[in-house]
Amino acid sequence: MAGEIWVLAEHWQGQISEITFEVLALGRELAQALGVKLEAVLLGHGKKDLAASLGAAEQVLYADHSSLAEMTAESCAVALENLVRSKKPKAVLVPLSNVTLGIGSLLAAKLGAVCINSCVDVSVSDGKLQARSLLYGGKMEATVRAAGDPVILGIWPGCRPIEAGRTTVAPPVEEVAVALPDEPKVRFKRYIEPEAGDIDICEQEVLVSVGRGIQSADNLELAQELAEALGGAVSGSRPVIDQGWLPMSRQVGKSGANVKPKFYLAAGISGAPEHVEGMKGAALIVAINTDPKAPIFNVAHYGIEADALDVLPALTAKVKERKGH
Amino acid sequence: MNILVLLKMVPDVVEELEVAPDGKSLDTEFLRLIPNEPDDHALEEALLLKERLGGKVTVLAPDAAEVDEALFTALAKGADRALKLSGADASSNTAGLALAIRQAIAATPDLQGVDLILTGTQANDDLDTLLAPVLAQLMGVPFVGIVTSVVPDAGRRMVTVQKECPKGVRAEFEMPMPAVLGIQAAEKPPRYVPVAKVRAAMKSLKIEAVEAGEPLPALPIEVIAMDKPVVSERAEMLEGSPEEVAGKVCEILTARGLL
Numbered sequence: 001m002a003g004e005i006w007v008l009a010e011h012w013q014g015q016i017s018e019i020t021f022e023v024l025a026l027g028r029e030l031a032q033a034l035g036v037k038l039e040a041v042l043l044g045h046g047k048k049d050l051a052a053s054l055g056a057a058e059q060v061l062y063a064d065h066s067s068l069a070e071m072t073a074e075s076c077a078v079a080l081e082n083l084v085r086s087k088k089p090k091a092v093l094v095p096l097s098n099v100t101l102g103i104g105s106l107l108a109a110k111l112g113a114v115c116i117n118s119c120v121d122v123s124v125s126d127g128k129l130q131a132r133s134l135l136y137g138g139k140m141e142a143t144v145r146a147a148g149d150p151v152i153l154g155i156w157p158g159c160r161p162i163e164a165g166r167t168t169v170a171p172p173v174e175e176v177a178v179a180l181p182d183e184p185k186v187r188f189k190r191y192i193e194p195e196a197g198d199i200d201i202c203e204q205e206v207l208v209s210v211g212r213g214i215q216s217a218d219n220l221e222l223a224q225e226l227a228e229a230l231g232g233a234v235s236g237s238r239p240v241i242d243q244g245w246l247p248m249s250r251q252v253g254k255s256g257a258n259v260k261p262k263f264y265l266a267a268g269i270s271g272a273p274e275h276v277e278g279m280k281g282a283a284l285i286v287a288i289n290t291d292p293k294a295p296i297f298n299v300a301h302y303g304i305e306a307d308a309l310d311v312l313p314a315l316t317a318k319v320k321e322r323k324g325h
Numbered sequence: 326m327n328i329l330v331l332l333k334m335v336p337d338v339v340e341e342l343e344v345a346p347d348g349k350s351l352d353t354e355f356l357r358l359i360p361n362e363p364d365d366h367a368l369e370e371a372l373l374l375k376e377r378l379g380g381k382v383t384v385l386a387p388d389a390a391e392v393d394e395a396l397f398t399a400l401a402k403g404a405d406r407a408l409k410l411s412g413a414d415a416s417s418n419t420a421g422l423a424l425a426i427r428q429a430i431a432a433t434p435d436l437q438g439v440d441l442i443l444t445g446t447q448a449n450d451d452l453d454t455l456l457a458p459v460l461a462q463l464m465g466v467p468f469v470g471i472v473t474s475v476v477p478d479a480g481r482r483m484v485t486v487q488k489e490c491p492k493g494v495r496a497e498f499e500m501p502m503p504a505v506l507g508i509q510a511a512e513k514p515p516r517y518v519p520v521a522k523v524r525a526a527m528k529s530l531k532i533e534a535v536e537a538g539e540p541l542p543a544l545p546i547e548v549i550a551m552d553k554p555v556v557s558e559r560a561e562m563l564e565g566s567p568e569e570v571a572g573k574v575c576e577i578l579t580a581r582g583l584l
Contacts, residue, residue, distance in 0.1 A: 298554065
């Protein structure tokens with residue numbers, strides 16, 4: 001057989017990642033529309049058991065090798081290249097996360113195949129795959145088609161609901177051999193856990209989250225005062241962490257925490273896809289931004305077009321007033 | 326250490342972006358280009374390594390509007406050499422750009438012994454692919470992306486890097502040099518350089534021209550349309566003075582039992 005839709009099953013620290021189920025749900029739609037099989041590709045070392053949760057696929061191809069113990073881009077790309085060359089799928093859907101970033105690009109480069117990056121959706125049109133790629137920090141989407149098979153599609157988190165790709169039925173597993181060097185050039189050494197001691201922002205019911213719009217470290221105080229008045233904590237987006245204004249433990253988004261508080265206030269955060277990924281599950285989202293077109297307003301329930309530096313103190317005062325201070 | 330930094334100009338997404346009349350590309354009339362932010366971190370990491378270990382930093386950027394200023398800024402910050410690459414349309418053809426850079430490296434004697442190539446882990450206009458892994462593949466050298474720490478061991482010709490994983494965890498990898506690294510964040514925020522110093526660099530230093538050797542293949546991706554994301558639900562906007570909107574937010578919080 002050839003022409004299947006493949007999904008690379010991302011796993012990390014012994015668990016299948018949520019994005020894998022999202023991408024499986026998307027892959028199943030594509031396979032159905034094309035009348036082909038959906039297969040999941042699981043790469044690892046002693047990880048065959050993880051295949052049991054991938055029943056959204058009709059079959060799991062499992063490759064076991066010591067070089068695949070961690071999902072390093074080079075080893076995964078070489079293993080996938082082996083498999084693609086022998087089995088000739090129509091498309092390989094690769095999740096785009098911190099675990100898997102680079103695998104799709106390397107694979108495409110090795111195969112001389114086309115890669116489409118940052119896909120938020122893929123569909124079948126006239127029998128051909130058509131993708132929507134998110135560009136320019138989430139401000140534009142390009143609808144594109146790629147020439148030739150296979151096409152490598154990097155899939156952004158959130159393309160489908162996680163539950164749509166979960167099933168309790170264990171799929172058949174085919175063990176496949178891959179030729180990999182026993183001593184890969186890129187060698188995994190160790191994991192470094194984040195420093196303990198700070199609060200866990202995932203446990204907070206209220207988060208006052210700040211972004212570039214906060215302008216300077218001195219203005220963090222405005223967010224801190226509001227967080228205290230609301231009984232919550234301050235978190236931030238990438239630029240604030242990179243500036244050293246908040247510790248990494250407070251980062252929301254792709255490299256940080258995936259938070260689901262009861263109330264998330266996004267102050268001066270534009271809403272880049274990497275950030276939205278980590279907070280879109282909050283029960284109530286209010287966003288403050290001077291740019292009315294900021295993508296954060298696409299995910300927020302309520303929006304305020306204003307300078308966060310004006311609204312934060314006003315909101316703190318009102319909250320204190322209501323609480324009778 | 327002989328370090329090459331790859332820098333690319335990308336649309337400033339803080340500005341309003343519009344679709345061009347062809348419906349398939351960005352309207353460039355009012356487009357403001359800025360250096361890709363992760364590339365700026367790559368430059369900072371390179372400069373930190375040079376300060377620590379000695380050596381030289383070369384910055385290479387494909388030609389684009391405002392690129393001269395970005396290159397002079399890099400020189401003012403402490404880069405030793407600035408190269409402007411012509412013949413590569415960098416926007417949204419990252420695979421083609423990687424090929425052009427590969428050719429430029431091969432044609433520049435000084436860069437053939439490069440130890441590390443640092444660039445941003447991604448750019449906001451990467452429609453087709455990511456630069457660092459593709460370039461690494463073309464050069465046959467190792468790649469790691471989302472890097473936040475780079476520690477070379479010149480004696481052993483090895484480099485140890487840390488990359489970000491989910492949940493604040495970092496993973497440490499070791500690989501031989503040369504290597505291509507996709508930088509997410511430098512160990513320190515990118516340094517600030519006063520405008521006067523950039524102007525001084527413009528007067529006393531120069532940007533060298535390099536060319537992509539061969540014509541580059543067209544992007545094998547057909548763009549059918551470009552548009553602003555259609556959202557099913559947009560935020561309900563709260564209007565008024567800061568005090569008024571603060572009052573409205575309090576009402577919402579009270580209604581939900583959060584206040």
